[in-house]
Amino acid sequence: MAELFIELLSEEIPAKLQIEARKKIKQALDEKLQKSEIYFKSSSSYSTPKRLVFVIDGIPEKIEQKKKVIKGPKIDAPQVALEGFMKSNNLKKTNIYKKKIEKGEFYFADTKPKILNLLKEFQSIIPETLKTYSWKKSMKWSNYSLNWGRPLRSIVAIFNNKIVSFDFFHLKSGNQTLIESLNEEKIKKVSDFKSYLNILESENIVLDQEKRKKIILNKMNNICKLKNLKNKFSENLVEEVVNLVEKPNVILGKFDEIYLKIPKEILIVTMQQHQKYFPLFDENDKITNLFLLVANLSDKKGYIKIGNQKVVEARLSDAKFFWEKNKNQSLVKQVRKLKDLSFFNELGTFYDRTQRLRKLASLISEQLNLNKEKVEIASSICKVDLVSDLVGEYPELQGVMGKYFAAEQGFEPDVSLAISEHYLPKGIESEVPKKPISIAVSLIDKIDMLVGFFGINEKPTSSKDPFALRRNAIGLLRTIIENKLDVHLKDLINYSIVIYGEQNIKFKNNSITKEILNFLRERFKNLLKDKKIRNDIIEAVDVSHTGHDFLLLYKKCLIINKNISKDIVKNIIGTYKRASNIIDQELKDKKQEVSGQPESFLFKKDEEKNLYNKINEIRQYFTSTKKNESYDETLKILAGAKVTTDNFFDNVIVNDENLDIKKNRLELLQLFCKTYNNFIDFSKVEGV
Amino acid sequence: MSKKNKLNKKKTKPTPVNFQNTILNLQKFWGDYGCVILQPYDMEVGAGTFHPATTLRSLGPKSWKAAYVQPSRRPTDGRYGKNPNRLQHYYQFQVIVKPSPDDIKKIFLRSLSKIGINHNEHDIRFVEDDWESPTLGAAGRGWEVWCDGMEITQFTYFQQMAGIECNPVSVELTYGLERICMFTQKKSNVFELDWNDDGIKYKDVFHQAEKEFSSYNFEFANTESLLKNFEIAENECKFLLEKKLSLPAYDQCLKASHIFNLLDARGVIGVAQRTEYISRIRELAKGSGQCWLESQK
Known part of the structure; x- marks a missing residue:
């Protein structure tokens, strides 16, 4: 071997x-x-x-490669196929022979046994x-x-x-x-x-990554045990440091306790992201002034530990200086500083932006039935931390810092929280805001962005989306569906346009609302695909829905997707397809016009009347439920027509000699389909 | 560790290299290696990379080796001389070698020992940092070099400059001189660095400048005239590009870039608008790079 x-x-x-x-x-x-x-x-x-x-x-x-029989192309295949076969197997004309098998006559060749x-x-x-x-x-x-x-x-x-x-x-x-x-x-x-x-x-190099991981984790766990600290380490960081060293050496470092006064997010970002250290927490999950670092060398003279401690203290002393300076700078008073911070050329400053949010705040509070004052306050101060030194230094902590400043300055907890959470969700995996005030500010913030950039025609293209409007739209949609919100997006968009107008911001685009709603719709379909909802179902639901209630759309998709292979939906689609096939066939062959309504005086059979009555019953149901429609109930009702339709198909021949009767029957079937399409366009759903 | 121990250790160590000798040692080392030793570029730039000896010379097929110290201005980093680690004006030592030699890492590590960093006693790490300069339309693959957790050098293989693919590829080493000296001289305040062995400290040379320029950068720089000057530099650059004058055009691009940095420090540019300014500067850099490349044919 x-x-x-x-x-x-x-x-x-x-x-x-x-x-x-x-x-x-x-x-x-x-x-x-x-x-x-x-x-x-x-x-x-x-x-x-x-x-x-x-x-x-x-x-x-x-x-040893044994002798093998290899099969080539059919004998009547083009010459190139044979040449290819010979070339790829390194064969000469004399090596190949013809042989008949079940599927026809083929070329064959025997390879010689050889030693590799x-x-x-x-x-x-x-x-x-x-x-x-x-x-x-x-x-x-x-x-x-x-x-x-x-x-x-x-x-x-x-x-x-x-x-x-x-x-x-x-x-x-x-x-x-x-x-x-x-x-x-x-x-x-x-x-x-x-x-x-x-x-x-x-040379003390540990080649095996698993061994390195074990060495590192063992040592880190031991230190934590000894010091009564939690041994929960960021898995990503462990994976990273294991592969950053070949001579792993864990060192316990320490920084001055005075830095524990600054918000823990700053400490964590500094240690974890900037320095690749493991911050350590005590048993109550409180951050401590200890950290672990993984060096690539044994620290014989202690230089490595001292050096690293110095580096982290230098970073933290900078942060502490700013924290103390920034935390008492009144957010309210600083709002006017946003006048100097341009948001985007034609879209004004961040001051203009928060003024717009403040106005939108009243509409969203009405829609979601929230304390208007709170949403307005949160909207006014949600961007102020952008002018703070700390956010300048730690851009990834925008919002988080604002939250701390607000808390220090005595704002109510849900208002403070909204400052950090209105940026959510930050990515596909990130959570959406869950608290009412946060949700409200988050939604209007996103609408203001979309309206502004669509207004000046800075729309995303297939390859470019410099202002991250796609992510913005997906965040908006996720926030709505995951919190089951009943919002009127069209009203919010329209009002946002009005507010921009009041600020004398000129828009070049005249169909902003339509474009944004379409944009959201497209993003929404992608979102559904990501949630593993079948494409045809998405299409079927999308086509039938003319409003902009994404929550409703989402619920419909979910229920169809859930039941698609169950009898209830199978029955509905089966019946629907039976009807639509007849109409399609007729339209295709004879170009028969099927445009009018069926007339009851032309019904000849009870089954026709029964079907007509059933259809009306269902139509009645749709007009009466509207807002309170329970989709489970709708499915039951649609599936419940099966007996009636089966009777119709079994006993009525659509293709009657009398053309009027035939036309009437086709129109009856069409009415049936249209009625079902009130729910979703079943013709888009692929076969069962 | 007790104080006594520390003292004992110091005795056995050679005196750390002062600031000016650190520069001189690096110049000597890279000069001996075969680099052209240049002087700083006589314009305000944000980093040594902006020196045309790096940006423009990294384009095109000709071999090139150069090293120089470059004063770099980062207006937003000013702290009125109060922060022990931050400066709005500092020095970078820049090395550019095209094509990148196979043993560049070894040579780099050797250069560290010339300025007092022994890599068998300190944890020298190459931490991924794929450098990108959106203003220059430049991108590279490389690392931040850490010494006991502190970034001391940026080590980059240029892949693209001024929007143009680099072929052959240059390697760029950017030493942060103040940080390196704080490390070798064991100082926790940049202003306490020994500039020479005659008692002159960093603060004697630069403290007043830090105070005054911080005021200028953050408070008094006239934003209206800066905005105008930006436009002027931009137009001048475009005009010079039409005349096929790559080097003077690039100077105007540098001017626009520095003005942008000042505007940024004055806090008058929002996140979304930044993107727009940056892309305007990038256009100038691209134009200059293209123009220079054509002149090389």
């Missing part, structure tokens, strides 16, 4: 790219080997920032596999044409203690790896995976 060992040495590959390459390249190698009928017992991959390593073990030293030259196989398999790997983010360097995650320095490839020699772009594979040390690089010869591990171990 033999082993294939590959090391790709490069400059530091970022954690995410590294993890993906480690998994995907291994997978590609495995597949390629299997395809080439090279069997192996095990295959594994490892990585550090600089090294990607693949080890395939248990490969037989000798692989594995070293030679690998010489082509490895570079080919590497070439096909495509990085999520790649780069070029120097004057080479290779595109790789980070500059690739060398390739080691060894099979059964022998070099697998090949060219890969400007590089040549070999058996030497490099170890960085002070000012010099040590060149080390590798003969197999074991010798490679020995080399790394003597």
Whole structure:
């Protein structure tokens, strides 16, 4: 049994790219080997920032490919097919023969038994596999044409203690790896995976990512246990730091307690995002002045700990200075500072923007039945933190800082909260606001954005959306459906346009409302698709709905999607299709006009009358429910017509000799379909 | 650690490199390596990258090696000389090598030892930071180099400059000189750095400037005339591009860029409007880059 060992040495590959390459390249190698009928017992991959390593073990030293019969194209296939077959299998005319089988006469060939030259196989398999790997983010360097995650320095490839020699772009594979040390690089010869591990171990490099993770987590857990701290660490950060080091060393750091006075979000962002430290929390989830850092070196002289502590304290002292300065600067008084902060050229300043929000606040409060005063106050101050130093320093904390300032200045908790939550949702996974005041400010904030940018024709195109209006629209829709809100978007949009007008902001676009509603509609359909609702159902619901009540649309989609394979909906669609097929057939063949209403005096059979009565009953139902429509009930009623329709289809022949009667029957069926379409356009739903 | 221990340690260490020698050592090192040692560009720029020796020279097929110190102005970073870590004017040491050499990392680490950073005692890390300059229409792949958690250098392989693909690819090293010296001199306040070995400190050279320029940047810069000057520089740049004068045109682009930074510090540009200003400057940079590239043929 033999082993294939590959090391790709490069400059530091970022954690995410590294993890993906480690998994995907291994997978590609495995597949390629299997395809080439090279069997192996095990295959594994490892990585550090600089090294990607693949080890395939248990490969037989000798692989014999047995004689095989391979089938070619049919004998009457075009000549190129035969040539292709011969070329790809390396055959000569004398090798092939014709043979009849069940499906006709084909060309065949017998391959000779052969012993695979594995070293030679690998010489082509490895570079080919590497070439096909495509990085999520790649780069070029120097004057080479290779595109790789980070500059690739060398390739080691060894099979059964022998070099697998090949060219890969400007590089040549070999058996030497490099170890960085002070000012010099040590060149080390590798003969197999074991010798490679020995080399790394003597340099304290831990190749196996799982081992590194274990070392790091063990040490971190021990420290937490010792200090009575919670050992909950951000999983993403753990994954990242594991792949940022090759000689992991956990160090407990500390910063001055005075910094605990500043909002914890600042501490967390500073440590976690900026410094890649693990902030530590006590048993009551209170943040402490301790943190863990993972270094890539043992800290023999203690410099690393001291250095890192200094860095974080420097950052925090900056933040603390600003926090103390900003927290007492009255939000209300600072509203006028927003006059100097331009929102967008034609759309005025942030002051103008908050004035608009304040006006919209009264309409949304009415619609959602909220305390108008609170929504107005929150709207007026929700952007003030943008002029604070802290948000200048920590742009990701916009809103969050405003919330803290407001709380410090004695605003009511739900008003303070709305300042941070009106930015929600921040992404697809992020939560939507749930508290009433937050919801209200969030909605009008988004409407003001959409109306403004659509008004000046800065609309998103298929490739560009510089003002993130798509995300904005999706946030708006999610907030509505996830909170089950009954809002009148059209009124809000129209009022927003009026308010812009009052500020003398000139719009070039005359059909803003229509365009925004269409835009929302399109986004909404995408949102439904993401929620795994069938496309045809989305279409069916969309076409039938002329209003702009997205909550209603959503509920309809959900109920149909849920019941689509159940009898109740199957019955409805079955009946509907039976009727619509007859009409379609008639329209197609004879261009029979089916435009009018059925006349009861032309009914000849009871089943016709019964169906007509049933239809009217259903129509009655639709007009009477409107707002309070229960979709479960609607489905029951629509499905309940099955007996009547079945009777009709079983006993009435639409294609009557008398053309008037025939036309009348077609019109009856059409009325039936139209009635059903009140709910959703069933013709769009694909077969059951 | 007790005070006594600390003192003992200091005794065995060589005296840390002062600020001016840090610059001189880097110049010597990279000069010996074969770089053209240039002087700072004589205009207000936000970073060493803006020097035409980097932006324009990174375009086109010709090899190029240069190093220089560049005073960099970031008006929004002013703190009236009160913050121990922030300056609106500071120094970057910039190295640009085209095409990027295979052993550049090794050479870079060696350069650190010339300014007092021994990478066997300190945690030197290459942390992903794919640099992007929307104003220059530039993008690169690279890292922030951390030393015990502090960013000391930006290490970037240019992929695109002025909207043009780089081929061959240059590597750019940007050393943050004040930070490096704070680290090597073990100072927690930038103003306390030893500028030379004759008792002159950083504050003696720059403290007054920090105070006065912070006032100017944040309070007194005349926004109306700045807005006008922006337009003037923009038009001048476009005019010069028509005349195929890439270097003078690029100077006007630099001017527009600095004016934008001042306007930003005065807090008169909102988030959405920023995008618009930035794209206007980018157009100028792209024009200049294109024009320069054509002149190289």
